[in-house]
Amino acid sequence: DIQMTQSPSSLSASVGDTVTITCRASQGIVNHLAWLQLKPGKAPKPLIYTASSLQSGVPSRFSGSESGTDFTLTISNLQPEDFATYYCQQYNNYPFTFGQGTRLDIK
Amino acid sequence: EVQLVESGGGLVQPGGSLRLSCAASRFTFSTYWMSWFRQAPGKGLEWVASINQDDSIQYYVDSARGRFTISRDNAKNSLFLQMNSLRVDDTAVYFCARDPPGLVAEDYWGQGTLVTVSS
Numbered sequence A: 001d002i003q004m005t006q007s008p009s010s011l012s013a014s015v016g017d018t019v020t021i022t023c024r025a026s027q028g029i030v031n032h033l034a035w036l037q038l039k040p041g042k043a044p045k046p047l048i049y050t051a052s053s054l055q056s057g058v059p060s061r062f063s064g065s066e067s068g069t070d071f072t073l074t075i076s077n078l079q080p081e082d083f084a085t086y087y088c089q090q091y092n093n094y095p096f097t098f099g100q101g102t103r104l105d106i107k
Numbered sequence B: 001e002v003q004l005v006e007s008g009g010g011l012v013q014p015g016g017s018l019r020l021s022c023a024a025s026r027f028t029f030s031t032y033w034m035s036w037f038r039q040a041p042g043k044g045l046e047w048v049a050s051i052n053q054d055d056s057i058q059y060y061v062d063s064a065r066g067r068f069t070i071s072r073d074n075a076k077n078s079l080f081l082q083m084n085s086l087r088v089d090d091t092a093v094y095f096c097a098r099d100p101p102g103l104v105a106e107d108y109w110g111q112g113t114l115v116t117v118s119s
Helices: none
Strands: A004-007 A010-013 A019-025 A033-038 A045-049 A062-067 A070-075 A085-090 A102-106 B003-007 B010-012 B018-025 B033-039 B045-051 B058-060 B068-073 B078-083 B092-099 B113-117
Touching: A004 A085, A010 A019, A019 A033, A019 A085, A033 A062, A045 A062, A070 A085, A085 B045, B003 B092, B018 B033, B018 B092, B018 B113, B033 B068, B033 B078, B045 B068, B045 B078, B045 B092, B058 B068, B078 B092
Parallel strands: A010 A102, B010 B113
Antiparallel strands: A004 A019, A019 A070, A033 A045, A033 A085, A062 A070, A085 A102, B003 B018, B018 B078, B033 B045, B033 B092, B045 B058, B068 B078, B092 B113
16 A cells, blocks of 8 residues: 655644645655645545646645655645645555645644 | 535444445536545544446455445435444544546545444
8 A cells, every 4th residue: 555644743823824734655656646625524625636736716825746756735825714634645546545634723 | 516415324333234325416427436535533534435437346445345335326326335344443424525537536525424333
């Protein structure tokens, strides 16, 4: 199975800040990497697919990048609704696997 | 907009069975792969199973293989997860999700249904 190592596990930031979350895949996954946002009691919200493509309707302050097996989610100009938990997911091979999650809190 | 609504969760004893359903609407259900995921309390997301458009291909996470069965009824726009021999560690919120073509990851998820396995 492909292991996804996500960091940090938690992060505190203020409205207007820029934050970065990283994920490292244990083997090559091409660019088959997604980022999702989770809030309690709500449907997971897909943000990014193929490492850097924005899902429809996702604000442009969210961006993704890749370098080999390292992937990054950047959220610029944090808004109050962005405080949530974020996961990376590889979908290159079954079983699909996720990072451990990053909880983003208000400082 | 695309809608996915899960149902069928509840409290079940270890060793018991449950059948989850996912009602899909506002898209052509029969043309999409579909998947089930879960999130145990306080834990991260886990992929459970996926199924192709005509129910001829299914994939399972190792912990579910042999106990869970993913299926679909395209005439009723519905996805199912039959869960047998349930264990305490199957306790989770279960989500269904749509898989668009072209390796672009799931693009719509339901809100989930809670399964609690406890004596």
